[in-house]
Amino acid sequence: LASAKATTIILPERQGPPGSLVQVPVIVDSAETVAGCEFILQYDKSFLEFVRLDSIGLADGFTFAVKTKDDSIAISMARAVGIQKSYVTLLGLTFRIRNSAQVGAATEITWIQSRLYSESTSLIDHSVKHGVVRVSAISVFPNPFTPNEDGINDTANFIVPDSLSFDAAVKIFSVSGQLVKE
Numbered sequence: 001l002a003s004a005k006a007t008t009i010i011l012p013e014r015q016g017p018p019g020s021l022v023q024v025p026v027i028v029d030s031a032e033t034v035a036g037c038e039f040i041l042q043y044d045k046s047f048l049e050f051v052r053l054d055s056i057g058l059a060d061g062f063t064f065a066v067k068t069k070d071d072s073i074a075i076s077m078a079r080a081v082g083i084q085k086s087y088v089t090l091l092g093l094t095f096r097i098r099n100s101a102q103v104g105a106a107t108e109i110t111w112i113q114s115r116l117y118s119e120s121t122s123l124i125d126h127s128v129k130h131g132v133v134r135v136s137a138i139s140v141f142p143n144p145f146t147p148n149e150d151g152i153n154d155t156a157n158f159i160v161p162d163s164l165s166f167d168a169a170v171k172i173f174s175v176s177g178q179l180v181k182e
Contacts, residue, residue: 005030005086007116007124009039011109011131017139017159019099021051023092024109024131025144028116031088034124036078036117045071047098047107048133054092062090072112082119097135106134 010027028034043050050073053066062077073093093109109131116124139159146153158170172180 007031007034007126008129009037009111009114009116009126010129011041011111012129013132013134015134015136016097017103017137018097018101018135020139021094021096022133023054023094023142023144024133025089025092027087027089028083029087031083032086033082033118034116035080035082035119036076036121037090037115038074038076038117039114040072040074040112041093041109042072042112043095043109044107047101047105048095048109049098051094051096054094064091078117080119095133097133101135103135103137106132108132 007028007030010029011024012027014022014024016022026039028037050068053064053073053075055062055064062079065076067074075091077090111128111130114126114128116126118124137160140156142153142156144153145156148154169182171182174180
C-alpha cells in the first residue's frame with residue numbers, strides 16, 4: 001500500500017528591490033479533499049506593507065472573507081466540493097517592500113493559525129511552510145511568470161541596476177521551489 005502524501009500549505013520565497021510589489025502565492029500541496037480553509041498570517045509591517053489579496057487559480061470557486069489588522073491577515077475560504085487537484089495556488093498576497101528595507105535583508109511571513117476542511121467540514125491534518133521576502137538589487141517581473149503561451153505573463157523581465165555589472169547565472173524555479181532550468 002502506498003501511503004498518502006501529507007497536505008502542506010506553502011508560502012514560497014519571493015524577492016524584490018525596495019519599493020517594489022511582490023506577490024506571495026498561497027499554495028496547497030495534496031489538496032484533493034480541501035473544500036475550505038481558515039488562516040491567519042503575520043508579517044513585519046516595518047518591512048512590508050500589505051496591498052491586496054489576488055484571487056488566482058482555483059480561488060474563483062471559493063467564497064472569501066478577508067480581514068487585515070496591523071501586521072496580520074485573516075482569510076476564510078469555502079466551496080461546496082473539494083479541490084480535486086493535488087497541487088494548487090489558492091490566491092496571491094501582494095505586498096510592497098518598504099523603501100526603508102535594506103538590500104540583502106529578509107523577513108518572514110508566518111502562519112499564526114491554519115485550518116483546512118474537507119467537504120464534510122472535517123479538519124484535515126496538514127503542515128505549513130513559512131514564506132520569506134528578501135530585498136534584492138535585481139527585480140523580476142512578473143514573479144511568478146507562466147510561460148504557457150496564453151499571452152498572459154509568458155515572459156519575465158529583469159531589472160538590474162546600472163551599478164551592478166557582473167556575470168550572472170539565471171535559475172528558474174517552480175512555485176514549489178524546484179529548479180526548472182539554469
